[in-house]
Amino acid sequence: MVGEVRVVTPTPDNTLLDLMRHFDLGYTEITSANPGMSVWTPGPGARVVIPTRFILPPKPWEGIVVNIPQRRMFYFPPAKKGKAAEVITYPIGIAREGWSTPLGLSRVTGKFRDPGWFVPKTIRDEHRAEEGVEMPAYFPPGPDNPMGMLAMRTAWPGIFLHATNRPWGVGMRVSHGCMHLYPEDAAELFAQLKIGTPFRVINQPVLVGDAEGKTWMSSFDPVAEYPGEPTPAEWAERLLDQRTLDAALAGQPFDPERKQRLLDAPTALPVALNDSSVDPGAVLSAMPAEAYDLPPYGAGANDASLPAPKQPPADEAAANP
Structure with a gap:
């Protein structure tokens, strides 16, 4: 696994599109990590989850x-x-x-x-x-x-x-x-x-990885244009078969409900399967939010040109020459 999850609070003029581009995320990644949040107006004091932790693909x-x-x-x-x-x-x-x-x-x-x-x-x-x-x-x-x-x-x-x-x-x-x-x-x-x-x-809608002594899983919406491929549930069974036994023998069994929730509601966030005492939502709620106050990209950024380097607000730039 690589990267870390973070939480930010954007200024009112920033959208999820601004955040996804700044943090190098795609549309589905940031919206699945923030279900129900408006793409255009996250809201005053919104805590936006930035899902920049990834399970690596298979070797x-x-x-x-x-x-x-x-x-x-x-x-x-x-x-x-x-x-x-x-x-x-x-x-x-x-x-x-x-x-x-x-x-x-x-x-x-x-x-x-x-x-x-x-x-x-x-x-x-x-x-x-x-x-x-x-x-x-x-x-x-x-x-x-x-x-x-x-x-x-x-x-x-x-x-x-x-x-x-x-x-x-x-x-x-x-x-x-x-x-x-x-x-x-x-x-x-x-x-x-x-x-x-x-x-x-x-074409792998389920990924599994190991980190911090735990087994983690990510699930993604399958793509229908590849008929005959294993379903997400079949992928999970295949990838977790031996790990399930090993976790049980180690006294850290997987939480089957957590696995099923991931399959039912795919999200870009990797979730630890064998740590049922810690709810993923509680972990995110306890995470301190960082202020995100860079200016929006603007409508002109939606073309093939490279965006201009983002500068801090004028007062911050003046205070930190």
Whole structure:
């Protein structure tokens, strides 16, 4: 597992969209961690849970691993001699309903700055049928290009990991098979990624990991476009089979109700299964909230351009030259 969960209290002019982008989360992640909270007006004194703790995908931990139901990718850079292994993770937008990304192992075959996009006929036909207007056959490079300003091609025909001209869609089902990144995440990854990097895509709606002497589980909404795949309940049974026995023998049995609640109401928050004396909600309620007073990104941030560096409020900047 990597990262930590935190709680913040935003200023009234900040939305969940501002928080998700600042903390590098996707839409589904922040809304599932804060059920019932308004995306646009969290409310005065709202305690917003920031679910920035993640269970790693199954090994091998090499190159890029994308977990479609999690709507998140993990990059495992080549190990450096004498240094600890590293993992970098970003939220992604995934294929919309009726479309899918191939599963399995591929590789990065190209990197493109300021790409143009020749729109496939299938996508133009769909757009005409749904919107009643023609879609351009070609989008030139620029801030309105759906591929954004940076694109990384896989060996699968037409499948890219790329930036986007609609960053607020990261974490949603928005593409026709490609994977969308925030422009700033695409820039960071683009600078590091080498041609030939392994690129693995999995479809695993349940993840299990061990930390702090406990077993943790995360559950995500399954993606219907992969028929014949195990259900979340089947994944949980498969992943927890031996762990359930080991936990019972160690005197720390799992709480079956907690596991079932996770399967019934998927959330981005990892939950400890064998610690029934501590309720996850109580842990979050007791966590002190940090003030979040950075300015909102603004409507102009929803294009392919990199956002301007965020500055503290004027009075704070003056007090801390």
